[in-house]
Amino acid sequence: MSNRSMGKNGPVSLIFHTLFTAFIVAPLIVIILVSFSDKGYISMPFGGASLRWYQAMLDAPELMGAIWLSIWLGLGAALLATAVSVPAAIAIARYRFIGRDAFTALLLSPLMMPHVVLGVAFLRFFSLMGWTGSFLALLLVHALIVVPYSLRLTLGAIIGLERDAELAARSLGASRWISFRRILLPLILPGVAGGFVLAFIQSFDEVTMTVFVATPGTTTLPVALYHRVALLTDPVTTSVSTVMIVGTMVLMFILDRVVGLDKVLIGKK
Amino acid sequence: MTKLSIRGLSKTYAGNVQAVRKVDLEVESGEFLSLLGSSGCGKTTTLQMVAGFVSPSAGSVLVDGEDITYAAPEKRDMGIVFQSYALFPHMSVSQNVGFGLEMRKVKRPELEQRVSEALSMVRLTGLGNRYPSELSGGQRQRVAIARVLAIRPRVLLLDEPMSNLDAKLRGEMHVELRALQRRLGITTILVTHDQVEAMTMSDRIAVMANGVIAELGTPQQIYDHPTSEFAFKFLGHANVVEGEVVSADNGQTAVQVGAAIVPARTETVQIGHKTKLFVRPERLRLCSTEQGSIQGKVVTKLFLGGIWFYEIDSTVGKLRLTVTNAGTAQPQEGQAVGITWNDGDMQYVSSEAAHG
Amino acid sequence: MAEATSQSNRQHWLLSLPAVVMFLGLLVVPLALTAILSFNAFDSTRGPLDEYTLSNYIEVFTDSYYYDLFARTALMSLGVTAICILVGVPETIILSRMRPAWQGAFFVIILGPLLISVVVRTLGWSILLGREGFINTTLLSIGLSDAPLQLMFSMAGVVIVLTHVMLPFMVISVWSTLQKLDPQIAYAARSLGAGPLTAFRRIVLPQLLPGILSGAIIVFTLSASAFATPALIGGRRVKVVTTAVYDEFLSSLNWPLGATVAVLLLIGIVLVVVGSNRIIERKFKQVFA
CATH class of the missing domain: 2.40.50.140 (Nucleic acid-binding proteins)
Known part of the structure; x- marks a missing residue:
């Protein structure tokens, strides 16, 4: 929606806007450019471009391992989060019960919690439970922290939906389950799918919590990248980052097609 | 031929809000009865208890003597037409109309035959492959009606079905739906706040206020000789x-x-x-x-x-x-x-x- | 429409059960364990002990190191919040005046980075901010400064990068409030004789205030919780609460003390959120009911 009532943008506004946009995209552009450098150190590719840092990425088993681990982790966490938040969203949107607001707040609470605190809590929890280094344990807590994202998009889809269609189906002879599978689920599928993709992205990107609990066997891509950048900025970090940027752009395109990017980013509750 | 009995039906919501208070109503076989009242009078809650969407606090609903008060909605064989029509947007017109038959495990050739029968009853023959979004408001309503007629329900429930139509179309649908109901001889309850709608279509009207039936009779009876000041002032x-x-x-x-x-x-x-x-x-x-x-x-x-x-x-x-x-x-x-x-x-x- | 179908009384319990089990088992229990851990005694040779003590809290509250740590974190977050308001609000208004096609494109550009890993964004900035980074080489070559600026491992650098990370949240928050404004209200003000600036200051800005404030809360709390950016840009020189917790846990291995700092961070953030929501509600409830 365009809200042009407050007048038009003058030249000052446009200069401001240009600087703002430049500020936002600058670090990403720089990474992409540097990743094509042919030098052995961080530099612009204007002297000579090459794909040597992409080759270096493919040749680094720990990076490739981290990429695959992050992908499987993200898929598993998004799947589990979706499986948990779809019924929860139905309960929240379709029933009035005591503790409903508290339940909703609990499910959204990971959004507000500092991930450092979560990292500390899970580190302690895993060491007490003997789960340290377990991929499954990492998957469980990743699912937990991405539940709010899938819940929000699923909830948005259900709340926007009249209940009449489900009631009509029931009245026409459909059981609760059939009315869910044949009527409600197809109608909220875009929201559910959008929630799944967003949950995947959030799990894939998570670094602060994971850096606490990751072990050599469970190092995700952002954690591997974090440790490399913390030690020294060698150009292979830029090629990995470029792959992540491009991958995110592809997922953003999918999200836009499925639910509309404005809904995901601006997040109508 | 179906007779519907409502006995002492009540609904009390949390916080002691009495939406419906001890409503008694006998709907005769083939009768067209309207629940008429302004919003909040309890007419919709009554309909939802009959349909099985709201479970009553007290009282019972009987169809031909069979107690269905607490039966699941899908076990009641009632056709309900919603104000919003509640069409399934992801299904074609034929799939919408066939849904109830599919739930009843009606086999292919018969299902198709009954779908086209229902569509012809509401004069929508040939539109089976359209989707709800491709239909006009009036056509959507006809699909909603065909969808319930296809299952040959024991009782037809109409929940403000005309309120989304423009005045002229509404008048035409009153006549058409009334004729269809007569021809099929289907026991019908209409919930409406529109007096003209209730009067033109009904055999009897129950005027509801504050969760009770304030007046019950044929349209002419309750208009010409209402028994209460409320009804006299409410109607005209x-x-x-x-x-x-x-x-x-x-x-x-x-x-x-x-x-x-x-x-x-x-x-x-x-x-x-x-x-x-x-x-x-x-x-x-x-x-x-x-x-x-x-x-x-x-x-x-x-x-x-x-x-x-x-x-x-x-x-x-x-x-x-x-x-x-x-x-x-x-x-x-x-x-x-x-x-x-x-x-x-x-x-x-x-x-x-x-x-x- | 509050009621669901008949015999539905227990339905919502079944639906919410998986989530409840998950959140109790994986969130409430670990947080409780952390809270307990913060009361455990610690011995540098033997590690955490099974005794309960307040000594960790006493240490944090008496040692000026921790006082500086929390103050630095709060100041950093306040600075980021202030810049985000000063830059984000005008930008959102500029966006709102654009044609829808441009709006859509710039939304993707401005908000899209939210979905890109914060490590990647921080890496980009560390390339830009280094002594031989592009900002310094540019400044030197055009003669704006004669010595390279120390941006890496400085508070200024951390604030710049955090601002970059947080700006989208401010834009989102102000934008959602802007969408609810009735454009005719500004017209009404103009027709009553207010100039464009007066109409903005007296009519539009007050209506945007709830959005700006809720954006400020989000930016402040996320800045105080940020880890990767202060760790990578600030390094050891600019220590904040989150990086201190990390060091306690993974370098000093004093888990009880780390847990204490983490618990205090959580409490502080909850207080900020709850407190400012109270203020917002009290102040704007009547107007924006």
């Missing part, structure tokens, strides 16, 4: 005039209004007591001041096409009346007029709600 316009009891004999009283003596049945039989009488605007007639039982002066005169609308400042208070526009000259604003009526048109009704 009511003129209220005050008169004085001049004679009382065996429940038959005579009330003096202006120069007229009005025979009425009142509760107050004491001679000399004041009492209220009610009369509809179209039952009052204008005449010369000498001929009138009441005299007055025209305050407002409005032309409404088929009728003239008058507001008269009379000796017994403000009166509204309507005169059919027959193309003849009518009294002007400011003119003195007389008002007269037939015996029986001005009547006494109890100020208490009959069932409240």
Whole structure:
């Protein structure tokens, strides 16, 4: 929606806007450019471009391992989060019960919690439970922290939906389950799918919590990248980052097609 | 042939909100009955309890003597048409209409046959492959009707089905749906806040207020001779005039209004007591001041096409009346007029709600 | 429409059960364990002990190191919040005046980075901010400064990068409030004789205030919780609460003390959120009911 009532943008506004946009995209552009450098150190590719840092990425088993681990982790966490938040969203949107607001707040609470605190809590929890280094344990807590994202998009889809269609189906002879599978689920599928993709992205990107609990066997891509950048900025970090940027752009395109990017980013509750 | 009985049906929500209070209703086989009332009167909750979407706090719902009070909605064999039509947007018209049959495990050839039968009943033949978004409002409503007719429900429930149609289409659908209901002989309950809709379509109307049935009868009964002041005022316009009891004999009283003596049945039989009488605007007639039982002066005169609308400042208070526009000259604003009526048109009704 | 179908009384429990089990088992229990851990005694040779003590809290509250740590974190977050308001609000208004097609494109550009890993964004900035980074080489070559600025491992650098990370949240928050404004209200003000600036200051800005404030809360709390950016840009020189917790846990291995700092961070953030929501509600409830 365009809200042009407050007048038009003058030249000052446009200069401001240009600087703002430049500020936002600058670090990403720089990474992409540097990743094509042919030098052995961080530099612009204007002297000579090459794909040597992409080759270096493919040749680094720990990076490739981290990429695959992050992908499987993200898929598993998004799947589990979706499986948990779809019924929860139905309960929240379709029933009035005591503790409903508290339940909703609990499910959204990971959004507000500092991930450092979560990292500390899970580190302690895993060491007490003997789960340290377990991929499954990492998957469980990743699912937990991405539940709010899938819940929000699923909830948005259900709340926007009249209940009449489900009631009509029931009245026409459909059981609760059939009315869910044949009527409600197809109608909220875009929201559910959008929630799944967003949950995947959030799990894939998570670094602060994971850096606490990751072990050599469970190092995700952002954690591997974090440790490399913390030690020294060698150009292979830029090629990995470029792959992540491009991958995110592809997922953003999918999200836009499925639910509309404005809904995901601006997040109508 | 299905008879629906509602017995002592009540619904109390959390916080002691009594949406429906002990409603008793017998809907005869093939009857078209309307629940008429303003929003919050309990008519929709009653319908939802019959459909099985809301579980009653007390009372029972019986279909042909079988108790279905707590049966799941899908086990009731009732067809409900929603205000929003509630079409399945991701299914074609045929899939929508066939859904109930599919749930009943009706096999392919018969299913298709019954779907096209239902579509032809609502004159939508040939639109089976469209999707709801490709249909007009009126067509969507027909799909919603076809969808319930296809399952040959025992009872048809209509929840404000016309309120999303424009006035002209609504009038046409009233006639069409009524004819269809008669032809199929299907027991029907209509929930509406639209008096005209209730009157044109129903065999009987139950006027609801505050969770109870305030008036029950044929449209003409409840319009001409309602038993309560509430119903008289709710249905159409009511003129209220005050008169004085001049004679009382065996429940038959005579009330003096202006120069007229009005025979009425009142509760107050004491001679000399004041009492209220009610009369509809179209039952009052204008005449010369000498001929009138009441005299007055025209305050407002409005032309409404088929009728003239008058507001008269009379000796017994403000009166509204309507005169059919027959193309003849009518009294002007400011003119003195007389008002007269037939015996029986001005009547006494109890100020208490009959069932409240 | 509150009621669901008949015999539905227990339905919502079944539906919410998986989530409840998950959140109790994986969130409430670990947080409780952390809270307990913060009361455990610690011995540098033997590690956490099974004794309960307040000594960790006493240490944090008496040692000026921790006082500086929390103050630095709060100041950093306040600075980021202030810049985000000053830059984000005008930008959102500029966005709102654009044609829808441009709006859509710039939304993707401005908000899209939210979905890109914060490590990647921080890496980009560390390339830009280094002594031989592009900002310094540019400044030197055009003669704006004669010595390279120390941006890496400085508070200024951390604030710049955090601002970059947080700006989208401010834009989102202000934008959602802006969408609810009735454009005719500004017209009404203009027709009553207010100039464009007066109409903005007296009519539009007050209506945007709830959005700006809720954006400020989000930016402040996320800045105080940020880890990767202060760790990578600030390094050891600019220590904040989150990086201190990390060091306690993974370098000093004093888990009880780390847990204490983490618990205090959580409490502080909850207080900020709850407190400012109270204020917002009290102040704007009547107007924006």
